Structure formats: C-alpha cells, structure tokens
Amino acid sequence: MEVNPNHAPATVTLEYSPMTGEVRFPQAVWEQLRATLLADLSRETKCFVLCRTLESSGRVVFLAREVVPVPDEAYAQRSASLVETRPEFVHALLVRCAREGYALLEAHTHPWTTLPRFSGVDDRSDLQKFQTTQPMSPPFRHGSLVFGCDMSFEGRFWDYTREAMATITRLQVLEVPPRTLYGADCQPPDWARTALAVYDRQVRAFGLEGQAMLSHLRVAVVGAGGLGSQIANALALLGVGHLLLIDPDRLELSNLNRVVGASYAQAVRGWRKVRALAQRLNRARPPERRTVAPLPLDVRTREALAHLLSCDLIVGAVDSAVARQYLNTVAMCALIPYLDAGVGVRSENGRLAQGGGQVQVVIPGATACLACTERGIRQSVEEQLTPHQRELSIRGGYIQGEAIPNPQVVFLNGVVGNLLVWELVKLATHCAPVQPYIYYDLLGQHVFPARAERNPNCLLCASHPDSLLGQGLYGLMGYLAPRRAPKSKPIPTPRGG
Ligand SMILES: [Zn+2]
Numbered sequence: 001m002e003v004n005p006n007h008a009p010a011t012v013t014l015e016y017s018p019m020t021g022e023v024r025f026p027q028a029v030w031e032q033l034r035a036t037l038l039a040d041l042s043r044e045t046k047c048f049v050l051c052r053t054l055e056s057s058g059r060v061v062f063l064a065r066e067v068v069p070v071p072d073e074a075y076a077q078r079s080a081s082l083v084e085t086r087p088e089f090v091h092a093l094l095v096r097c098a099r100e101g102y103a104l105l106e107a108h109t110h111p112w113t114t115l116p117r118f119s120g121v122d123d124r125s126d127l128q129k130f131q132t133t134q135p136m137s138p139p140f141r142h143g144s145l146v147f148g149c150d151m152s153f154e155g156r157f158w159d160y161t162r163e164a165m166a167t168i169t170r171l172q173v174l175e176v177p178p179r180t181l182y183g184a185d186c187q188p189p190d191w192a193r194t195a196l197a198v199y200d201r202q203v204r205a206f207g208l209e210g211q212a213m214l215s216h217l218r219v220a221v222v223g224a225g226g227l228g229s230q231i232a233n234a235l236a237l238l239g240v241g242h243l244l245l246i247d248p249d250r251l252e253l254s255n256l257n258r259v260v261g262a263s264y265a266q267a268v269r270g271w272r273k274v275r276a277l278a279q280r281l282n283r284a285r286p287p288e289r290r291t292v293a294p295l296p297l298d299v300r301t302r303e304a305l306a307h308l309l310s311c312d313l314i315v316g317a318v319d320s321a322v323a324r325q326y327l328n329t330v331a332m333c334a335l336i337p338y339l340d341a342g343v344g345v346r347s348e349n350g351r352l353a354q355g356g357g358q359v360q361v362v363i364p365g366a367t368a369c370l371a372c373t374e375r376g377i378r379q380s381v382e383e384q385l386t387p388h389q390r391e392l393s394i395r396g397g398y399i400q401g402e403a404i405p406n407p408q409v410v411f412l413n414g415v416v417g418n419l420l421v422w423e424l425v426k427l428a429t430h431c432a433p434v435q436p437y438i439y440y441d442l443l444g445q446h447v448f449p450a451r452a453e454r455n456p457n458c459l460l461c462a463s464h465p466d467s468l469l470g471q472g473l474y475g476l477m478g479y480l481a482p483r484r485a486p487k488s489k490p491i492p493t494p495r496g497g
Pocket residue numbers: 368369370371372373455458459460461462
C-alpha cells in the first residue's frame with residue numbers, strides 16, 4: 001500500500017453507522033467525473049456531484065445527476081497532498097441543493113495511489129463539514145468520496161439520525177454492461193458461498209465469479225403470465241439471489257396451456273399466479289435459497305414501487321403498453337437496468353399468419369429506452385422483413401405495441417423469454433457482449449438484432465437537464481396510480497402474455 005508521507009496522522013475517532021450507501025452513475029456523468037478528477041495527476045483535484053436520493057431503511061442510493069468541477073479561483077489550497085475549496089463556493093452549492101432538492105457528494109483524488117483511503121486530514125475535515133450541514137435533513141444528504149488514480153474509491157456519508165459516518169459500499173456505473181466498483185474498505189460478494197453443487201455445471205460455464213454475481217442479484221419480474229413465468233422459472237434455476245414476482249392476476253383454466261408452475265387445482269381455485277409460481281420455483285431450490293417472493297400487487301401502486309426500487313434489475317413481461325412505459329420510466333428515474341420482452345401471434349383461418357417477439361435491454365443513459373425506440377425499432381425491424389412480412393407486421397402492429405391477447409403459445413413464450421434471460425445473464429456476468437435489441441420471427445425461425453438508437457432529445461433518458469434520468473421520486477410522482485383503491489373490486493379480468 002502506498003502512503004503519502006505529507007499526510008498528518010489520524011487524530012479523529014469516527015463513529016460509524018450501520019447504514020450503507022450506493023452511488024449510481026449514468027455513463028455520461030461517470031465519464032465527466034473521471035475526466036475532471038484525472039485531468040491533473042500531479043496534485044489533488046476536487047469536484048462535487050449533485051444527486052437525487054432513494055431512501056429505504058438502512059440504505060441510501062445516490063443517483064448522480066450532475067458533476068460540478070471546481071474552477072481554479074475556487075480552490076483555497078491545492079497541492080500534491082492537500083485540496084480545499086473556498087467556503088463561498090461550497091455555500092452556493094448548498095443553497096442550490098436546498099432549493100432544488102439535491103444531495104451533495106464531495107469527491108477528491110489521492111492521485112498517488114491505487115488503494116485510496118480517507119486520510120487523517122480527510123477524517124477531520126469531513127466530520128467538520130458534516131456537522132455543519134447536520135441541520136439540513138433528507139432529501140439532502142452529505143457525502144464524500146476519495147478516488148485513486150485508477151478511480152478505485154472509498155466513500156462515506158452522514159447519518160443524521162445517529163450523527164455518525166456511514167459507508168458508501170459500492171458505485172454502479174451504467175455502461176454496457178453495467179459495472180460495479182466496491183469501496184476499498186468493502187468486500188465484493190462472497191464467492192465461496194455460491195459454490196453449491198446445484199450450480200456446478202453453471203460455474204463451469206460462467207466461472208465462480210459469474211455465478212456469484214447471479215447469486216447476489218435481486219430481480220423483479222413483472223408479469224407472471226405465459227412469458228413472465230418462463231423468465232422467472234429460468235432465473236430461479238440459474239440461482240438468481242432474490243426474485244420478486246409482481247402480478248395481481250388470478251389463475252384461470254385458460255392459463256394452463258402456458259403458465260409455468262400452475263396446477264389444475266390451483267386454476268380451479270383461482271390462486272394468484274405469483275403464489276403458484278413462487279411455490280413451484282422455491283421447491284426446486286436449495287432450502288437456503290428459497291427466496292422467490294410472490295407479490296400480488298398492481299405494479300403502479302406505491303407498495304410495488306418500493307419493491308421495484310429495491311432491485312438491481314427489473315424485467316417486464318407485461319401485456320399492456322401503459323405498464324411497459326411505466327416500468328421504463330421507473331428504470332430511468334432510479335437508474336436501474338430494465339429488460340423488456342413482448343410476444344404476439346396472429347392467426348388467419350386456423351393458420352399462423354404471423355408471430356414473433358422482441359427483447360429490449362435498457363441501460364439508463366447508455367442504451368435506447370422504450371420511449372426512444374418506439375418509432376425507430378419498428379422501422380429497423382421492418383426493413384429486415386420480406387415485403388409480405390412487413391405488410392403483415394403493419395397490419396398486426398405487434399412489434400412494439402401491445403401484445404395481441406389471443407392466441408398465445410408456450411413455445412413462443414419459451415423462445416423469447418429465454419432470449420431475455422440470456423441477455424440478463426450477460427449483464428450480470430459479463431460473459432458475452434450484450435445485444436440491446438433482439439427480434440424473433442416465429443415463422444421464419446430466425447433471431448436478428450435491430451438498431452436501437454438513442455433519441456438525443458428523449459424526455460426520459462437523454463443527458464439534458466430536463467430529462468427524467470436519475471430524477472428518483474421527483475420524476476415518478478405523476479405516474480403512480482391514485483393512492484385510494486376503488487371500494488368494490490371487480491372479478492379479475494383474464495390477461496394474456
Ligand atoms: Zn429514451
């Protein structure tokens with residue numbers, strides 16, 4: 001370990017809170033941070049990151065929105081071993097945070113090391129700064145990051161309740177594929193614990209590290225119909241750590257041709273789809289991994305949102321365009337990767353005239369979101385179809401729109417669902433390049449990628465200041481269903497998918 005001899009020894013004893021923090025960076029914000037901090041490695045550099053926050057018990061997620069570099073004139077001191085900004089510069093930022101609802105992360109470099117740790121000087125100055133802003137309360141949060149010359153880091157933020165430091169354990173960089181950086185004082189996932197006999201053949205495919213990444217994922221699968229149940233089934237078998245199944249619908253006899261995990265008796269009794277599925281999937285897992293949770297909730301309720309926000313990845317297998325766009329919006333606001341799948345089949349006089357499906361991988365700020373691709377993808381897919389297929393596609397309108405409720409066939413769900421699962425495995429394990437958009441043509445039996453170009457003016461995912469990217473709950477309030485539920489609940493309507 002390299003040590004800067006100019007640093008004074010630590011003289012402050014810090015109390016640490018059990019809370020933990022995480023910072024999520026859209027690709028553009030991360031690149032700006034990196035360029036700012038590493039521009040001059042001959043001396044320490046400082047900048048500030050304005051963030052939204054998502055808070056749950058014991059955990060704060062910082063959503064990085066904007067990097068504010070420190071201009072030369074705003075440095076009070078700057079050398080190879082010391083950096084300090086003028087108080088009036090920081091004060092102006094604090095005023096902006098209070099006015100606009102931002103949290104503030106201070107970031108500086110220790111450019112001489114690849115194992116950055118807070119120095120004694122940092123301990124003293126951070127404690128003073130955090131005590132100064134103690135009267136400000138959430139959504140304001142005050143934190144500090146120190147980076148080495150390779151962007152390895154150590155991080156902490158202030159826990160107002162306990163008046164103590166809390167650790168920022170990891171940074172998520174939303175590139176393709178997303179990258180997780182663990183703090184110098186934090187351990188990456190425990191790989192040895194994932195070496196269960198159950199996953200032996202997969203460890204041989206993805207390696208121990210890849211299997212560990214899957215084992216520590218928390219994934220929400222929204223929609224437990226024909227498509228969602230196929231996806232959940234594969235994710236459960238793969239050993240994904242926590243699976244949350246979200247769908248309010250009940251089983252019906254007409255579901256039994258395609259919904260995985262449902263029994264005839266459950267369909268007759270009208271069990272919730274998620275309950276039947278979770279029971280079946282948990283039984284196939286080792287006792288300590290029975291972590292498939294059924295959540296019979298409408299996805300647009302606050303309760304469902306809290307579950308979605310707790311996840312590392314969101315999978316959408318829904319048959320409604322509104323639900324699909326909502327999930328896309330949640331993913332953009334909370335900076336959570338989103339994988340969307342849809343299928344459709346059209347029959348004419350007992351013959352399958354057309355069928356297929358698509359999988360889209362949305363990494364907020366790095367790949368096109370659903371709002372970007374609505375028009376572009378349709379065009380790109382149609383360019384690759386024969387004139388007859390294109391004509392059918394236009395008439396059927398199934399490529400990006402709402403899935404046609406009938407007919408529904410299990411083999412199409414199986415193909416498209418597993419195309420999505422494969423992309424999810426790539427995102428988690430980095431074992432192969434991610435394909436952001438895939439189209440499957442059922443009649444031609446071929447799978448092909450389509451162009452998925454980002455719309456630079458997209459209201460949801462573009463880098464401009466008004467987009468919803470990383471806006472947290474600020475961006476979501478208008479999208480939630482009204483808090484009060486209707487008094488009498490109608491009998492659940494059947495749904496496909
Ligand atoms: Zn977009």
